[in-house]
Amino acid sequence: xxxxxxPTGDAEAxxxxxxxxxxxxxxLTLAALEIGRKEFDPTFxxxxxxxxxxxxxxxxxxxxxxGGILPILISLVPSINIIFQIDxxxxx
Amino acid sequence: xxxxxxARPRRAxxxxxxxxxxxxxxxxxxxxxxxxxxxxxxxxxxxxxxxxAADGTRDAxxxxxxxxxxxxxxxxxxxxxxxxxxxLRPLGLVTTPGEPxxxxxxxxxxxxxxxxxxxxxxxxxxxxxxxAVMFRPPVIAGALLALAVADGWxxxxxxxxxxxxAVLATPSLMVVxxxxxxxxxxxxxxxxxxxxxxGGATPxxxxxxxxxxxxxxFTDVTDSYRLSRAGRLRTDLGGIYFNGLYALALAGxxxxxxxxxxxxxxxxxxxxxxxxxxxxxxxxxxxxxxxLAGVPDLFSRxxxxxxxxxxxxxxxxxxxxxxxxxxxxxxxxGLTGLTRRARLLVxxxxxxAAPTILVNxxxxxxxxxxxxxxxxxxxxxxxxxxxxxIGDGHVLAAAADAVAAAxxxxxxxxxxxxxFLLARTVLRTLREWPALARRxxxxxxTSSSGATGPSGATSPSGSTGRSGSTGRSGxxxxxxxxxxxDPLGAAEVHPGNLETP
Numbered sequence: 001x002x003x004x005x006x007p008t009g010d011a012e013a014x015x016x017x018x019x020x021x022x023x024x025x026x027x028l029t030l031a032a033l034e035i036g037r038k039e040f041d042p043t044f045x046x047x048x049x050x051x052x053x054x055x056x057x058x059x060x061x062x063x064x065x066x067g068g069i070l071p072i073l074i075s076l077v078p079s080i081n082i083i084f085q086i087d088x089x090x091x092x
Numbered sequence: 093x094x095x096x097x098x099a100r101p102r103r104a105x106x107x108x109x110x111x112x113x114x115x116x117x118x119x120x121x122x123x124x125x126x127x128x129x130x131x132x133x134x135x136x137x138x139x140x141x142x143x144x145a146a147d148g149t150r151d152a153x154x155x156x157x158x159x160x161x162x163x164x165x166x167x168x169x170x171x172x173x174x175x176x177x178x179x180l181r182p183l184g185l186v187t188t189p190g191e192p193x194x195x196x197x198x199x200x201x202x203x204x205x206x207x208x209x210x211x212x213x214x215x216x217x218x219x220x221x222x223x224a225v226m227f228r229p230p231v232i233a234g235a236l237l238a239l240a241v242a243d244g245w246x247x248x249x250x251x252x253x254x255x256x257x258a259v260l261a262t263p264s265l266m267v268v269x270x271x272x273x274x275x276x277x278x279x280x281x282x283x284x285x286x287x288x289x290x291g292g293a294t295p296x297x298x299x300x301x302x303x304x305x306x307x308x309x310f311t312d313v314t315d316s317y318r319l320s321r322a323g324r325l326r327t328d329l330g331g332i333y334f335n336g337l338y339a340l341a342l343a344g345x346x347x348x349x350x351x352x353x354x355x356x357x358x359x360x361x362x363x364x365x366x367x368x369x370x371x372x373x374x375x376x377x378x379x380x381x382x383x384l385a386g387v388p389d390l391f392s393r394x395x396x397x398x399x400x401x402x403x404x405x406x407x408x409x410x411x412x413x414x415x416x417x418x419x420x421x422x423x424x425x426g427l428t429g430l431t432r433r434a435r436l437l438v439x440x441x442x443x444x445a446a447p448t449i450l451v452n453x454x455x456x457x458x459x460x461x462x463x464x465x466x467x468x469x470x471x472x473x474x475x476x477x478x479x480x481x482i483g484d485g486h487v488l489a490a491a492a493d494a495v496a497a498a499x500x501x502x503x504x505x506x507x508x509x510x511x512f513l514l515a516r517t518v519l520r521t522l523r524e525w526p527a528l529a530r531r532x533x534x535x536x537x538t539s540s541s542g543a544t545g546p547s548g549a550t551s552p553s554g555s556t557g558r559s560g561s562t563g564r565s566g567x568x569x570x571x572x573x574x575x576x577x578d579p580l581g582a583a584e585v586h587p588g589n590l591e592t593p
Contacts, residue, residue: 016175018429021139021183024132024388025200027314029284029331030375031277031364032306 097173097181098188101155102148104128107185109144115321117386117434124318127184129195130296132317134388138165139179142172146186152176200389203374204301204310205509210278211298216285216311220295223286226337227326239336242343246358250346255355265353267492270499272357276338276364281311283334284327288313291323304373304510307502321383328379335365372445385437387430390445397435397442453514456507467504471497 106128113122113134123140125133135143138159145158153169160166180186184195211219225231259265278298285295288311296312303310316327339361346354371377382390430438474497481490 016138016171016179019136019138019175019179021133021135021179021185023183023196023198024134024314024317025198025203026130026312027316027379027388028204028310028374029281029313029328029379030204030303030308030310031280031331031368032303032308032375033273033277 097152097176098186100148100151101146101172101176101186103143103146104184104187104193107143109140110318113317113388114319115324115383115386117431117437118429119431120429125185126315126318127195130312130314131184131195131197132314133183133185137163138167139175141165142175143180143185146176146180198389200391204303204308207299207301207310209297209299210309213294213296213312216295216298217289219282220285220289223282224290226334227287227290227330232333235333235337235340239340239343242340243358243362246343246346246355250352250355252355252359255352258352259356264488264492267488267495268353269356269360270495272342272354273360273364276335276357276361277309279334279338280331280364280368281309283330283332283337284311284313285330286334287327287330288316288319290330291316291319291326293319293323293327302506302509304506306506317388321386324383325380328376328383331376332365332368335361335368339365371441372448381437381441385434385441387434387438390438390441393438394442394446397439398446401439401443453510456510457514460507460511463507464504467500470500474500 104127108126110124110126110132113124116122121137123135123137125135125140125143127133141159141163142155145155145162150158151169152173156167156169156172159172176186181188182194182196184193187193226235259269281298285298288295293313293315295316296314298309298311300307300309302308313327316324319327339358342354342358342361345351346358368376369380371381378390382388387393474493478490478493478497481487481493
């Protein structure tokens, strides 16, 4: 069933084409948990920022594939860096 | 088979007419109604007037007379019956005795999946009533000032790098950080609920689910649709404000305990708040843009906005009428009825959000073959020490390993979930493609221009001097300026926000 009462029948042929009701989506505020904290990634911080020396504490591998893509914008794959780092650490 | 209109139409049990949608980005008034199950519906004024009059005591002619008395709109009983059958009853707004009442729910793109309730609505109501005091202007001013002072003190006196290093080096501290992050997310949601309550709306449940690739807490603030634009924006920003209050509380705890892990927690609380401002998916930034534009569901308008904004292959833009006058490009259905300001905002949002989402989806698909097998190996690696740790009685270390394994596994699980949704959407589109193509080829059967109602009555919209399609257009079924025929046809001319998601 259509979620909107869009013109389907006789009303389409009438001046009532614009008289339509619409179901609004539930309004859900979200607090998504970004579990692959980019904040721990030394490449996350701007160079020479007060926190850029965090690079010293994370000596494991640079993100090899996805690092650098859209570093500021929301990423749908936030934890891949950690996965690669763990994997590389394991391979060593 | 379409059922005839009931003899004495009656609005559905529990249906509440909420009044005008305030701060709307539409160029004509829109009313709100809420069904007993909480589903909110927007209605044009005529439909709202019919619903208000449909109390079970009047027949269609009586409702038409009542509508005319209320609003001055000339409408016949047959018109009312038609609108009830085709517009109101399918959405469960009017009941027919002896027939089941449909209760369709709005479909929405990029929304939360697998919802589970954490705090029931009455609990959230009591909690938000207590916390609503935090939105009094003097309290906000004081809290923000205190936060600025506390942040300055915490970041000057303590080293974020040293704190983060300690967290990375100590598994138990990572568990603490995860717990504090979870707590912060719940506080964030309480902020939305409290802001919703402060504005006069009733928040629903607080719960959790899966949002794309992230686990997420949520608050149902659907009732905030009936707030003013300022009230809705306050609800949108309430979570980030409470992130700040949470950071303030953490700074207080830091002052008392000198636990360095709290420095990292403070920074993360702020970063979580800032991240919420991203407008591309349904985080707080999305709702802020939607409320600034006055458009409830931006995603439903993304396609029309892109089609309108992007150049076309065919030279359809340079259209002229018979007098050689340039006709503006027709506005697609999803954007008709919007004010110019709202249309510009929606288009700007779509032009930024669509490529961002597309790039992320492409990255997601391209990286899946690499990420998924590596995730399996990484989870095994994380879990390997947990067994011996439990055997040695190191429960905390084992718990840290388990948390780490979950941290690694969840994004991949979310990735699989998104890939599933993508595949399902593609399959559905392919399945429905023949029907869509047929519909696209068939000529528009009718136009509302000059059409009469089912009883031969004059157009109610015409009788009041209002356009049947948009306030901008020259008349029903026309868009884009005088002399330009709307190729979309009247059947696709919506009153603004009325597009099937």
